[in-house]
Amino acid sequence: MRWIEVASALAFAVIAAEAQQAPPPVQQLPQGPAVPALPAPVGPPGVQPPRFLVVIDAAHGGSDIGARIESGVPEKDVTLGLAGRLRSTLRARGVDVVMTRTADVNPATVNRAETANHAQASACLTIHATATGSGVHLFTSSLTAAANDRFPPWATAQAAYVTQSMKLESEIDTALAHAAIPVTLGKASVAPMDAVACPEVAVELAPLVGGHVTSAKALTDVSYQKTVVDAVAAALEQWRSDWKP
Amino acid sequence: MISKFQKYLFFALLLVCVGMAAFLIRLRNRAQDQLAAQAVGAPAEMAETAASAQRTVTLYVPNDLDDSLTAVDKSLSLPEDRNAQARVILAALVEAYRAPDSTHPMNVASGIDDVYFLPVPQGKDARGDAGQVAVVDLSGALAAAQPSGIEPETLTLLSIMATLHANLPAVMQVHFLVDGQQRETLAGHADLTRTYLAGEETKVQGAGSRVEGR
Numbered sequence: 001m002r003w004i005e006v007a008s009a010l011a012f013a014v015i016a017a018e019a020q021q022a023p024p025p026v027q028q029l030p031q032g033p034a035v036p037a038l039p040a041p042v043g044p045p046g047v048q049p050p051r052f053l054v055v056i057d058a059a060h061g062g063s064d065i066g067a068r069i070e071s072g073v074p075e076k077d078v079t080l081g082l083a084g085r086l087r088s089t090l091r092a093r094g095v096d097v098v099m100t101r102t103a104d105v106n107p108a109t110v111n112r113a114e115t116a117n118h119a120q121a122s123a124c125l126t127i128h129a130t131a132t133g134s135g136v137h138l139f140t141s142s143l144t145a146a147a148n149d150r151f152p153p154w155a156t157a158q159a160a161y162v163t164q165s166m167k168l169e170s171e172i173d174t175a176l177a178h179a180a181i182p183v184t185l186g187k188a189s190v191a192p193m194d195a196v197a198c199p200e201v202a203v204e205l206a207p208l209v210g211g212h213v214t215s216a217k218a219l220t221d222v223s224y225q226k227t228v229v230d231a232v233a234a235a236l237e238q239w240r241s242d243w244k245p
Numbered sequence: 246m247i248s249k250f251q252k253y254l255f256f257a258l259l260l261v262c263v264g265m266a267a268f269l270i271r272l273r274n275r276a277q278d279q280l281a282a283q284a285v286g287a288p289a290e291m292a293e294t295a296a297s298a299q300r301t302v303t304l305y306v307p308n309d310l311d312d313s314l315t316a317v318d319k320s321l322s323l324p325e326d327r328n329a330q331a332r333v334i335l336a337a338l339v340e341a342y343r344a345p346d347s348t349h350p351m352n353v354a355s356g357i358d359d360v361y362f363l364p365v366p367q368g369k370d371a372r373g374d375a376g377q378v379a380v381v382d383l384s385g386a387l388a389a390a391q392p393s394g395i396e397p398e399t400l401t402l403l404s405i406m407a408t409l410h411a412n413l414p415a416v417m418q419v420h421f422l423v424d425g426q427q428r429e430t431l432a433g434h435a436d437l438t439r440t441y442l443a444g445e446e447t448k449v450q451g452a453g454s455r456v457e458g459r
Contacts, residue, residue, distance in 0.1 A: 066433055067393030075393070075433075128434070130394025133309045137396045184312035188399045189436040191429075204395045209310065 052240045053096040055121040055198065058083035059128045062106030069131050069219055070207070076104065078129040082205065082225060086127070089233040095240065113195035117157070122243050123168055123236055124200040126193060129219060134209035135182030136228060138172055139202040140165040141194050142187040157197040164199035168239055172201060175235035179227050180214060199239075203232060298322065302334050305407035306341045307349035307400035309392075314404055315348075316411075317341065331360035331379065331413060338408050339387065342401075349400060356387040358424065360409075365417055376417030378440065379409050383431075385424045391432040398435035410443040419443045 058079040060066035066075025080101070087097045098119045100112045107115075116124045130137070146159035158165070169185060176183045193200050208224055210216035217224040300323045305314040321337055323330045339356030342349050359382040365375035391401060402421065409416045420440045422428070428437050 060433070064433070128395055130392070130396060132392045132394050132397040133312065137312065137394075139395055139399075184396065186312055186396070186399060188395050188434075189439055189441075190395055190434050191436060202395060206394070206396070 051096055052122045052243060053098060053119055054090060054236055055098045055100065055116040055119050055124040056083045056086055057100040057112050057116070057124065057126040057192075059126055060106065061101050061104055064106045066128070067130050069129055071220075073220060075129045076106075078205070078219065079127045080104070082129070082229065083127045085225065085229045086125070086232060089229050090236060093233060093237055095233075095236060109192040110195070113154075113157075113192040116192075116196045116198055116200075121198040123239055124196050124198045125232070126190070126200065126202040128190075128202060128204040130204055130206050131219065133184065133206040134211075135184070135206060135214075136176055137184050137186065137202075137204040137206060138169050139186050139188040139190065139193075139204065140169050141200065142189045143194055152197065154195055156194055158194045158200060161197065161199050165201060168199040168235075169201045171239050171242075172203070172232055172235040175231040175238070176228070178234075179231040181208070181228060181231060182211070182214065302337070303408070303411045304334070304338045304341055305404045305411065306338070306347075307397075307404045309349050309397055309400065312396055312400065314400070314407055327362060327413065328360055331362075331381075331409060332357055334408060334412050335360065335381070335405060338404060349397070349404070351387070351390045351392070351401075353384070353387045353390040355384050358382040358384050362416070374415075377413075377415045378418040378420055379413070379416045379443070380420045380422060381405060381409075382422045382425055388423045388428070388431060393432040393434065395434045398431045398433075401431065402435055402441065406441055406443040416443050 058076075060074075060076035060079060062076075064076065066079070069075055069078055080103075083099060084102070087099060090097050098115065098121065100115045101107055141158040141162055143156055143159040143162055145162040146156070148160040152160055173183050173185060188202065190202055193202060205219060205225070205228060207219045208214055208217035208221075299320050301318050302321050302323070304317045304319055306317050307314055319337055321333060323333055335357040336355075339351075339353060341347065342351040342356070343353060361380040361382070362377045363380065365378055367375050391398060402419075405421075406419045409419060418440050421431070421437045423431075423437070431437055
């Protein structure tokens with residue numbers, strides 16, 4: 001039986017040698033539900049500088065028409081038109097833009113915030129319109145400013161950006177003042193602003209009421225809208241020059 | 246054969262039954278009167294108000310054109326009950342919205358259904374009185390008449406909060422309902438799912454001054 005022992009020893013030796021050369025077995029992870037991909041980490045300065053990107057959220061859309069503006073025009077159409085003009089103006093100035101909607105649809109507020117947060121935007125604007133008041137109303141989140149947390153709660157992600165949001169609001173205020181557009185500033189709690197993790201300002205366009213230095217203009221007046229869009233684009237250009245990622 | 250004693254007992258019990266029936270009928274009528282008085286509500290409240298002392302209250306009336314609140318003093322007859330006081334004060338504010346020369350026009354007859362007060366929730370280690378949460382139940386008519394937009398809706402909420410806090414200083418937080426139900430927004434914009442800080446969000450600097458919505 002000596003030859004059987006020799007054959008067994010040879011067989012073990014061959015198997016052991018193959019096991020050493022073979023790659024380790026791959027463990028198959030269970031396939032869970034689809035999870036949105038996390039944003040790519042920002043590289044160190046100098047290696048790949050993060051780009052300056054603006055997210056524009058045209059409020060309302062689809063079955064959510066928003067306010068009724070002059071002559072029954074729904075707010076959702078005004079906001080989409082304004083957002084489109086602002087996107088074109090910014091792209092002409094070399095600014096990258098991401099829109100939360102480009103058609104008559106109504107993304108959920110959580111999806112609007114997700115679009116902004118995944119884009120890692122340098123500025124986020126929510127566009128609204130109202131038949132009440134005069135000029136442009138600028139709003140920042142009414143959340144109390146908080147320190148930047150690595151894992152901020154979704155519902156209050158804006159808290160870490162409140163100070164920057166107010167600076168951005170100030171830039172837009174200044175640019176609109178140069179364009180002789182009356183501006184009111186305030187704080188508001190409007191979805192999805194509080195969940196957005198970037199400097200965020202809500203821009204609400206109202207008709208221009210005639211005054212000492214202004215002549216009355218309808219909210220749907222193209223020249224009025226162009227003046228506002230140009231001023232906001234100029235403010236964002238200024239924001240880009242001041243921007244430190 | 247029924248004994249005499251049993252006859253007396255029967256008639257005595259019958260008399261007691263009739264007496265109890267009369268007493269119950271009287272109680273029922275009294276309860277009906279009370280329910281009817283509660284159902285009428287407003288007239289009873291008005292009668293109560295008429296019997297109360299006059300007091301000067303401060304209303305914070307919004308101005309849509311410059312996004313401000315203006316303090317307006319008004320003399321009102323206020324009832325003793327705090328909930329009723331809040332209702333009367335806010336009814337006067339809604340009346341200011343409805344005025345022909347209103348700076349925050351809103352065509353609504355009845356704006357506030359009710360106001361409730363709850364203690365501000367505190368942690369286990371908290372000490373002292375943290376004030377009250379006012380739960381303001383807005384009418385569906387007010388929500389329907391509310392002009393849609395961030396500015397007009399926010400101004401309505403700020404004016405209610407500032408008016409409540411100025412006249413009932415214990416009110417530190419305000420939560421809004423519409424027709425007794427939680428609602429996402431007032432008219433498509435201002436968030437009604439959260440509780441607002443009444444004292445901090447409206448810093449009033451004096452009559453006619455601008456109130457930052459900060």
